[in-house]
Amino acid sequence: MDIFNDFSIGLFALQAVILIVLLVLLKKFAWKPILASLEERETGIEDALKSAENARKEMQNLTADNERLAKEARAERDAMMKEAREIRENMIAEAKEDAKEVTASLIEKAQASIAQEKQAALAEIKKNVADLSIGIAESVIKKELSNKKDQLDLVEGILKDVTLN
């Protein structure tokens, strides 16, 4: 096996020419379009993945927003209800207070009027007693001139009437 005797310049030259031609042809008709398409496809896939990821994030944001909104709404509702309860309680308390005041004033008025009536009644009684006394005194004075005994009977009779009254 004589390697260097085996070296054929002709084969070398033909190989070089064929390889150059093959390189040029393949570069133009095969490698460039193939590599370009592959890269295009890869960037396409990458972009698609990226947009999918973005969409996922957006969805996440949306759900987070929704949850936040719901929470806020719930809190608002709670606050409103609390306020309403407070208002109601206040109203009841105020009403009670008012009622107390009204009854108190009513009682006061009643007491005042009772006292007034009582005064009036007493005054009437006093007046009646005075009238009666005057009447009695009149009768006694009228009868005194006639009979002492009759006088006394009369007084007794009147007194009896008075007590009965």
Place this chain on the structure above:
Amino acid sequence: MNIAQKTTKFLTIAVIALFTTVNFALNSNENNQGEEDGGKVNTKSEITAYIQHHLADSHDFSLFSYTSSEGERKHFGFPLPVIVWTSKGLVTFMSSAFHHNDDGHVIVEKGGLKFAKIHSKIYELDSNAATVSFDESHHATNAHKVLDFSITKSVFGILLASLLIFLGFTKLAKQYKTKAIPTGLGRALEPLVLYVRDEIARPNIGEKKYRKFMPYLLTVFFFIWILNLMGLTPFGFNVTGQIAITVCLALFTLVVYISNGTKDFWMHTLWMPGVPKLLRPILAVLELAGFLLIKPFSLLVRLFANITAGHSVVMGIAALMILLKTQFGTVGATGISFALTLFLTVIEILVAFLQAFIFTMLSALFIGMAVEEHEHH
């Protein structure tokens, strides 16, 4: 890489072992039958000659030959054109003119010149010679080699491989115009293209610059791989086992990385910074020798030796069928030889890919070294 080296080592050792034994045997078997049995290959010396004949390039495409019942040698195949540059200019004729003779006995007269074929080389006879005469070491004394641009079996193989690669990949390229994901053959080819791009070019050359070298790397990868595989078919091409082919491929890589060397690369090669000034010229010589000689040489020898070794071993093991016939009988010898040859052929299919991969990988690595830009501190 480790496996590759081991395989290479194993094959080299196997080949050396084979040739040593065959050469020992050659001395004892010399001249025992010769040509009387019509070119049958029976003895160790004939097997050696047959293997060497296969490993060399040839001027015709022969599939097989046999001796007919009338004792006539029949060759099955077709002739290829012989194109030679002679002392009188370009001469062409068909290789069938030599009648499959390979030892210089058939003289072809063409264009006023006489030609003989000796061990797959075309010789032009001196003007006054009628037959080729040999000296003791079997060198022709009255003829000289001519520049041979013939479409030899190897050139035919290169053309065939180029055509296959061109058709296959232009088909793939066309598919991308109509669909995003190729079908059929393209589906098988696309991962290979991606493999070369993502496993060979990108990591070795770098993300920024790999694109420029993709066409070269892809072409070389598929060229070597397809030719390696064609060498395993019964057509018996041995293209990547031709030293001229591997020299040519290695030179292409050399030209590619030398012509693309950056300023940084040349500075680090010729005037290494950060090293005492006295040492710089010595380093420059070493670096230059590395880039201009050692690296291309390692490329060309690795591919050549692996493929040659592979072909030799497979053929040698196949020849056990003949050599072991007396010890194991026809069936035994054929069985042993068949099993071993099958095993080795499977390994060779792996080696075919591996060597294409290693050649492309190292080319990419060397290109990567040349285009690298260093960070300046």
